[in-house]
Amino acid sequence: MIIVIEGGDQAGKLTQSILLEKALKKRKIKTKLFHFPDYETPIGKEIRKYLDGKRKFPPQVIHCLLAANRWEKLDAILAAEEKNSVLIMNRYYQSNLVYGLANGLKQKWLESLDEGLPKADLVILLDVTQKESFSRTPQNKIGGKKMKRDKFEKNKEFSTKISNLYRTVAKKKHWKIIDATMTKEEIHEEILKIFSKKLGI
Ligand SMILES: Nc1ncnc2c1ncn2[C@@H]1O[C@H](COP(=O)(O)OP(=O)(O)OP(=O)(O)O)[C@@H](O)[C@H]1O
Numbered sequence: 001m002i003i004v005i006e007g008g009d010q011a012g013k014l015t016q017s018i019l020l021e022k023a024l025k026k027r028k029i030k031t032k033l034f035h036f037p038d039y040e041t042p043i044g045k046e047i048r049k050y051l052d053g054k055r056k057f058p059p060q061v062i063h064c065l066l067a068a069n070r071w072e073k074l075d076a077i078l079a080a081e082e083k084n085s086v087l088i089m090n091r092y093y094q095s096n097l098v099y100g101l102a103n104g105l106k107q108k109w110l111e112s113l114d115e116g117l118p119k120a121d122l123v124i125l126l127d128v129t130q131k132e133s134f135s136r137t138p139q140n141k142i143g144g145k146k147m148k149r150d151k152f153e154k155n156k157e158f159s160t161k162i163s164n165l166y167r168t169v170a171k172k173k174h175w176k177i178i179d180a181t182m183t184k185e186e187i188h189e190e191i192l193k194i195f196s197k198k199l200g201i
Pocket residue numbers: 007008009010011012013014015016136137138139180181182183184187
């Protein structure tokens with residue numbers, strides 16, 4: 001089963017992905033957590049440079065790179081599917097759809113970039129407003145503080161567009177929507193409830 005934790009910047013995806021991973025492991029459910037973008041790969045390093053403003057790419061190129069970054073991890077994803085019952089994705093191809101639409105790209109074109117990757121069984125949107133997102137302190141994926149907001153995170157107008165698009169796409173695609181202004185613990189409980197309901201346990 002692939003569970004995707006989605007949402008705008010600082011919605012709490014990393015926090016909730018880690019809490020869910022721990023909770024499932026405690027229940028002896030074999031679980032593996034992936035983070036996208038994966039900044040460790042060759043393409044991931046280019047993406048990092050773009051987000052830090054050290055590279056300039058047209059939107060078509062950066063969204064191809066963001067999809068290619070998942071294809072770089074295909075073997076690892078397939079191997080993890082063999083060994084585990086649950087894969088948690090802290091962002092997956094759903095991010096490229098929402099951010100790509102916000103950057104003026106076409107849905108069909110964006111979706112074609114990820115066609116053939118293992119599909120998500122459950123997508124959970126942490127619904128955060130621009131205001132709430134900007135009030136939170138960015139952190140990096142190993143828990144430390146990020147020095148500054150990246151290219152997609154700096155612009156208030158873009159961030160508002162992302163929040164609105166997430167809600168619209170989530171409704172159309174029947175993703176589960178959680179109010180991300182609740183406490184970390186409340187959100188975690190909601191995610192566990194959704195997960196149990198999906199499994200029928
Ligand atoms: N429910 C919450 N209420 C208040 N603050 C929160 C909540 N969840 C997470 N935070 C805080 O918000 C910040 C961002 O959290 P986190 O890194 O989990 O978000 P993210 O969605 O993964 O961010 P990014 O999009 O930048 O990768 C952190 O400082 C974290 O402690």
